[in-house]
Amino acid sequence: MKVGFYTSKREYDEKMEEFNEAILNSIRNGVQTLGDDVKAFEKEIQEYTAAQHAIGVASGTDALVMASDILNYKDGNEIITSPFTFLASTSCLAKHKGKPVFVDIDEETFNIDTTKIEEAITDKTVGILPIHLFCQMANMDDIMDIAKKHNLSVLEDAAEAFGMQWKGKGDTYRHAGTIGDMGIYSFFPTKTLGAYGDGGLITTNNDELADLTKMLRVHGAKEKYHYEYIGYNSRLDNIQAAVLRIKLKYINDSIEKRNKIHDLYVERLKEIPEITLPKVKGDQKPVYYVFNITCDKRDELNQYLKDNGIGTSIYYPIPLHLQNCFSYLGYKKGDFPVAERVSERILALPIYPELKEEEVEYVCEKIREFYRK
Known part of the structure; x- marks a missing residue:
């Protein structure tokens, strides 16, 4: 698939x-x-x-x-x-x-x-x-x-x-x-x-x-x-x-569909110890524009998913304080350890309103398969 x-x-x-x-x-x-x-x-x-x-x-x-x-x-x-x-x-x-x-950032949000x-x-x-x-x-x-x-x-x-x-x-x-x-x-x-x-x-x-x-x-x-x-x-x-x-x-319907896909991901991935799921904080109504996990062996998992036909993205692989274009600000590695740590572990999985349940199941199956190897 x-x-x-x-x-x-x-x-x-x-x-x-x-x-x-x-x-x-x-x-x-x-x-x-x-x-x-x-x-x-x-x-x-x-x-x-x-x-x-x-x-x-x-x-x-x-x-x-x-x-x-x-x-x-x-x-x-x-x-x-x-x-x-x-x-x-x-x-x-x-x-x-x-x-x-x-x-720096909050590691959970x-x-x-x-x-x-x-x-x-x-x-x-x-x-x-x-x-x-x-x-x-x-x-x-x-x-x-x-x-x-x-x-x-x-x-x-x-x-x-x-x-x-x-x-x-x-x-x-x-x-x-x-x-x-x-x-x-x-x-x-x-x-x-x-x-x-x-x-x-x-x-x-x-x-x-x-x-x-x-x-x-x-x-x-x-x-x-x-x-x-x-x-x-x-x-x-x-x-x-x-x-x-x-x-x-149709925006409210689209938002609700995204939320349901999020719930399915959480249900299927919550027992995998190598994965951490984001936590919503504060009294607010979230919208799941992106579904991110933080995970062990991120780059290896990412490649495994791609090899199995699954599209992913990494938001964001390098924090801005370490980008060449902002070197003039004088920041260095270690200044914002949470952002740096998250950038090495974060991985975005497919989520959009028209995504099918069997496709989410397939993504989760391949993630479980990777960590059982």
Whole structure:
């Protein structure tokens, strides 16, 4: 049996008529930038997440770069974040000559260890950039308390976190990306809400930040050819928005299917002593965008699964503080031992709504087989 890590084809086959009609309608209505589907999609995201503003941009990376610019994460200012993440979560700061200040992660959640944030704050610190990774949000109670105490802004990297919700000590659940000053989503095809190309979105509950974001995504213009700022050219494509609107209709069902696949993996793998499963912490609603295990003999297991037709991925093999592009920050091996240890043991298994139960069973069977050899 072959089990791909991800495929969009099954979802397309299931909803082919809806996708085709949405794309053709977008084309029939004439070529548009920030067209009707973008406007409708932004409104639908506002309704789904309860964010006051949702602003579509070209990618999750662009969303991070623009939000970092807006929040003054630049010119030598320090921003506290995690070294265990995708490059864009930190390159957005370096692009503006901001200084990423890393703190280690929680080994059970893979998210930033909020107990270590305050010791990293200096008189140059202006913000915190938490990354909600894989299946759950960082501890937003701790993060917002620290930010308020030290007068810092918060940019939520919710690129992987669409649909995740945090209650913590609050009265209601709040969506990832809507708790800090600004939040961002990525609609890269593999994401829980993924386009057929690239796309991203910025959320905020602040009117002034929203107005500035809307100007910056169109070169800094408040009206055409009248420029208030040196901005960007970063607009969510109308055809991608049309695709995303179809997918958003089914998002709760997709999330539930992911959760069921997670439960099946946990049930089948929980008795294997060489494997540790992630633990969800805090009062929150997880979404299983990625299903990770940490395991003994990770590279050998990974190769064994590939040899048996199973697609996998490693998020992330090298923490950012050890990447060549961030060597100028002066970090060295051993500075963040948890992130370094996790990067050597973590392995992502296939998970997407259309994955079949027998395929999950096959993956688990091969993992058990590997450790019984």
